[in-house]
Amino acid sequence: MKKLSEKLFEIEQLVHAIIEQGNDPLYTVIDQGKGVVRVTPTPLTKRLSSTVKNYLYPLLNQFPIHEFNPYINAFFRSVINTNVMESIEQQASLNKRHNRYQTDGDYPVMQELMTRMHACVDQIRAETKSAAFRTIIYNANRLSKKNQDGMMHYIDSLFDHYSKLIVVRIDLGYQKGNHIINQADIPKKYWQARSHFKHFLNNTRRNSLFEHLVGNIWSFEYGPEKGFHYHLILFFDGSKVRQDVILARMVGDYWVKCIVGSQGRIWNCNANKDTYPDCGIGLIHFSDTEKREHLNQAAAYLIKIDHYVRMLTPGDGRTFGRGEILPPKTGNIGRPRSK
DNA sequence: GGCTCTCGAGTCTAGTCTGT
DNA sequence: ACAGACTAGACTCGAGAGCC
Known part of the structure; x- marks a missing residue:
């Protein structure tokens, strides 16, 4: 069982990685023909996905009357606004053992997840780039x-x-x-x-x-x-x-x-x-x-x-x-x- | 006599304002 | 972006009064 400070540190590090790896495509999509598409998440996406799955609700339930560090706040806000958790659960319910999807079958579920993941990451990057956010960070660190x-x-x-x-x-x-x-x-x-x-x-x-x-x-x-x-x-x-x-x-x-x-x-x-x-x-x-x-x-x-x-x-x-x-x-x- | 409570002056936290 | 100056309100601490 990880300590609370370790979990929160992990989230802050993830947000830093999202900011620094601005060119990460999140997914590579290869059309394999005959209506089959292969979708491979990047390591950054895997990290984001497992953090959302494992930490989102436990931490929010654990801290009903708290304000998180601005980086962690941006993470939670973006995840909730873009409803990423719902798409992660839908994708998980497909019980895929490989990364291949049928365009006329389960691919739309994966497409929805990709769209929301991109929206989530974009929101985190936009929010953390603002001058107001940098001032908050500076004052908090000070x-x-x-x-x-x-x-x-x-x-x-x-x-x-x-x-x-x-x-x-x-x-x-x-x-x-x-x-x-x-x-x-x-x-x-x-x-x-x-x-x-x-x-x-x-x-x-x-x-x-x-x-x-x-x-x-x-x-x-x-x-x-x-x-x-x-x-x-x-x-x-x-x-x-x-x-x-x-x-x-x-x-x-x-x-x-x-x-x-x-x-x-x-x-x-x-x-x-x-x-x-x-x-x-x-x-x-x-x-x-x-x-x-x-x-x-x-x-x-x-x-x-x-x-x-x-x-x-x-x-x-x-x-x-x-x-x-x-x-x-x-x-x-x-x-x-x-x- | 030992402990608790209260008061007031000084200090600290948390945050903002302002100038460079 | 950064750092010094400033502020409000919470807190600390010495001293003294009162209770048991």
Whole structure:
């Protein structure tokens, strides 16, 4: 099963290929005589066709309240406008094991598919060529980069202040079945999640469990099964606390027992950190460049998803946040760093 | 005493405007 | 096309009041 980000990345790459391969004929048609026509799709067409078949409805159903990355938006809009899916299904129902069609039989079905495929590809190329589209892309990339730079700067500022950090990665959400069933559910569940998280973050400021919490990064998402949920990275002063797995469990318990109640549910990434090949959580020393790089990647992933698919929040609220960048350290209290 | 809630100032996100 | 400047509104965080 492919990750969501991989599927969306694939679609964006496909749109780039459609733009770059402007001379691709999509199909080669050879008249073999006696009313038989041989139709061979190009690799680009095969790729487009399988993407539409495998990703169109699953992704649209999975993200009822989202706006996709402009490239992915152009893809979905063009596919829907030109009704390509219908033609793909009709062609598939012919159960062809070869590429030969009878001009007085099944060829019109294939012709209709070719027409719609060309219309779809033309629409994608026309849309992505416009000045308005390029401005949207430029601004989206700029914002994404700005957020990423800010976040890296933020993590660096934490390591400048604390020689080691306990990094806790936890998802705060709800029991299965909390997904959106109808339109009326959207504002209700959205505000419920927002209010719970606000309550949680507010309480981290005085609750003794969070006494040594020094920073956080969060992103707000919607999943088809989990409903609204938060991805959270917490930074604790590594010289004051230890045992990240237990700490993560206590934070999770706090979310369930004190904030949400029996409907709450968490995913403790620290408890499963051994299963991650590039582990950037747990105890990280400022001089451990490898772990810090993995941490940066884990943090960047939160922004990456947002880059592909942005949630349309009813209240215009944020979907990403972090603590404030710490000012540079003044004075030279403590043992100087050796590395 | 420990925790939650509220307030206000400052910071950050997300987006637009404008000049080069 | 690109990047700096600017803005509105959401969010963070320190401080203090109030509750149990």
